[in-house]
Amino acid sequence: xREIKPNERKIVMQSKTMEDESGKCGHLSRRSFLKxxxxxxxxxxxxxxxxxxxxxxxxxxxxxRDKMTPDEILxxxxxxxxxxxxxxxxxxxxxxxxxxxxxxxxPAAVVLSCIDSRAPAEVIMDxxxxxxxxARVAGNIANDDILGSMEFACxxxxxxxxxxxxxxxxxxxxxxxxxxELGNLTGLLAKIKPAVKATTFKGELxxxxxxxxxxxxxxxxxxxxxxxxxxxxxxxxxxxxxxxKIAGSMYxxxxxxxxxxx
Ligand SMILES: [Zn+2]
Numbered sequence: 001x002r003e004i005k006p007n008e009r010k011i012v013m014q015s016k017t018m019e020d021e022s023g024k025c026g027h028l029s030r031r032s033f034l035k036x037x038x039x040x041x042x043x044x045x046x047x048x049x050x051x052x053x054x055x056x057x058x059x060x061x062x063x064x065r066d067k068m069t070p071d072e073i074l075x076x077x078x079x080x081x082x083x084x085x086x087x088x089x090x091x092x093x094x095x096x097x098x099x100x101x102x103x104x105x106x107p108a109a110v111v112l113s114c115i116d117s118r119a120p121a122e123v124i125m126d127x128x129x130x131x132x133x134x135a136r137v138a139g140n141i142a143n144d145d146i147l148g149s150m151e152f153a154c155x156x157x158x159x160x161x162x163x164x165x166x167x168x169x170x171x172x173x174x175x176x177x178x179x180x181e182l183g184n185l186t187g188l189l190a191k192i193k194p195a196v197k198a199t200t201f202k203g204e205l206x207x208x209x210x211x212x213x214x215x216x217x218x219x220x221x222x223x224x225x226x227x228x229x230x231x232x233x234x235x236x237x238x239x240x241x242x243x244x245k246i247a248g249s250m251y252x253x254x255x256x257x258x259x260x261x262x
Contacts, residue, residue, distance in 0.1 A: 060131050062106040062158075070160045070245035073108045077163065078260055080126035085256040092128050101130035108132065109161035110153035112224070114140045119167045119251050124258065133159060139172030139220065140164055141191040142227050151234045154244050162228060162235065162244060165258070166221040167251040173217045174207035195220035214250070221248040 068076075083089060110133035111121045121127070121134050133153040135146050142150070142164075153159040166173075175185065176192035199219045201212050225248050229236045238244040249260045 060106055060108055061100075062104075065106045065108050065158065065160075068108060068160065070242075073161045074163075074245060074247055074260065077109065077125050077127075077161070078258070081124055081251075081256075081258040083126040084124050089126050090128070094129060097129035105130050105157065107153070107157065107159050109163055110135060110150050110159045111163045111165055112137075112140050112142060112146060112150070113165040113251075114138060114167055114170055114172060116167055116170065118253055119165070121165065124251060124256065133157070138185075138188055139170065139176065139192045140166055140224060141188070141220070142224050142231070143191065144231075147228065147232045147235075150228065151232060154238055155234050160244050162246045163249060164221050164224045164228070164247070165249045165251055166217040168214045168217065168253050169210065170213065170217045173213050173220060177205075177207040177213065177216060192216075192220055195223050198223065218250050221250060224248075 107130060109131075111125075112135045113119055113121050115136045115138050121132060121136075125132075133149070135149050137143070137146060150162055154162065172189065172192060173195075176189040176196050180186075180189060195216050199212075199216045201215045203209060203212060205212055207213060225246055228246055229239065235244065235246065239246055245262075247260060247262055249258045251258045
């Protein structure tokens, strides 16, 4: 095993080192793990928030959240995903976060994302308990109940960012393209179909064409953002006053990275 330099904090978190050590990802011996953790402690890695001055270390406190602008919160979400995509993560104690949030919550954002098991918002943005409201529905569409939830999140509870997150390879998008009919899913997919119609794409218009599926998914995020502004005067007003920001993003399942857009 090669020497770990103190400033190489990535190494502590990444499975590549585990591969180096054992030839098999995730199978680090206890002795090697202790060696790594002590090196990390010496380098000041554990216990140090990767968010720097924003410090989500335990849970986001009201004062801390209220001081942040919507742009600063968006920047923190971007940084969180950057950490995740590089194999880094904030060292956190979930029980501390649970205790810190038990009597109240002051989340910074509300994220609307797909139910897809591979796109858990908190994990892929390196967030903890109490950091965000998390609304999930297949195809990340905004129906009346989701809009009501977002209005609660922003107007009542003080969240400052509404982030709609689509993702590549989305099964709901493929279902809408293929006109799948199944129980209540039929009605849900009908809400995605406007995105299928609105997508301009040169190439094979098929659910087997990943580029086309992703283009529809991106359009679906854009239309959902439009829907939010159109169907929620409450959120539209908060945005026009600069109190919140409504943003969109696409999460790439292959690269672990999120692409943010306004
Ligand atoms: Zn999906």
